[in-house]
């Protein structure tokens with residue numbers, strides 16, 4: 001069956017995501033939208049011209065949308081919509097500093113998604129991530145399994161990359177995990193991390209693991225500080241595109257994502273970073289993993305921190 005995916009926001013995150021999705025060659029159409037007149041059309045034209053070189057058939061369609069919702073007809077029939085619209089951080093800013101401005105943008109985008117692509121699975125990436133995911137579910141009114149956020153795939157990839165670089169081993173021999181929020185209460189989970197199947201705790205001293213955990217938690221800020229304008233997008237777009245691919249192909253892959261939890265880990269009623277099985281319905285199932293008492297405590301603390309903030313977004 002022909003598959004259609006829309007990426008809302010044609011900035012750095014959105015455009016690289018659209019390119020990755022097109023290059024997978026598993027979608028019929030990738031729609032890329034933005035409010036900047038001509039930008040999505042220009043990027044789509046450019047990406048389509050790479051088709052003969054990269055050898056993919058997926059068609060990229062660029063559409064300028066208006067604040068009045070004009071242009072959104074183009075997203076009709078999308079199986080998946082990825083929301084990247086919104087401001088990125090500047091050096092020194094926390095993700096939470098973007099809350100009010102991005103809430104306005106994400107609410108408007110969500111209302112248009114609900115109107116024009118009522119059956120889509122929505123993957124949110126705009127920051128602050130956990131709050132924007134909760135807001136998108138509220139504003140679309142979609143079932144909670146059909147709205148999820150991208151954070152854990154990226155945070156885990158950063159952790160894995162740091163461990164692999166530290167040990168000088170291939171990234172594929174390293175498995176790591178991060179749960180919790182996409183912010184200060186991110187919960188890297190060393191007890192579930194392995195290198196060639198050996199527990200990370202046997203391969204690296206505790207102080208080194210802690211150093212990598214801190215670097216992972218600040219992974220986004222480290223890139224922002226170097227770039228000075230804008231935030232990371234290569235690894236983030238890889239993360240969102242892989243999630244969309246898992247959903248489109250109904251793969252059942254388990255990835256760490258921001259998903260609605262309902263009793264897992266003793267936590268209920270909040271969007272939180274957990275592992276989940278992804279498929280055509282979005283989150284098919286939240287998958288619990290064994291945690292140490294300390295890790296479980298940190299995850300529950302993260303849940304309470306994001307719960308308070310997510311309650312605030314209802315009014316934004």
Ligand SMILES: NC(=O)c1ccc[n+]([C@@H]2O[C@H](COP(=O)([O-])OP(=O)(O)OC[C@H]3O[C@@H](n4cnc5c(N)ncnc54)[C@H](O)[C@@H]3O)[C@@H](O)[C@H]2O)c1
Pocket residue numbers: 008009010011012013014033034035036065084085086087088089098102105108109124125126127129150151154182230231232233236
């Ligand atoms: N979840 C994550 O892991 C993660 C990682 C990196 C960045 N982000 C977030 O992703 C978002 C996008 O980052 P970026 O680097 O692409 O920023 P960017 O500034 O390059 O692009 C944002 C784009 O959104 C567009 N936009 C604004 N309002 C819109 C609307 N109403 N409809 C459609 N498009 C609209 C802008 O015109 C711009 O082109 C930011 O909020 C950033 O913080 C999240």
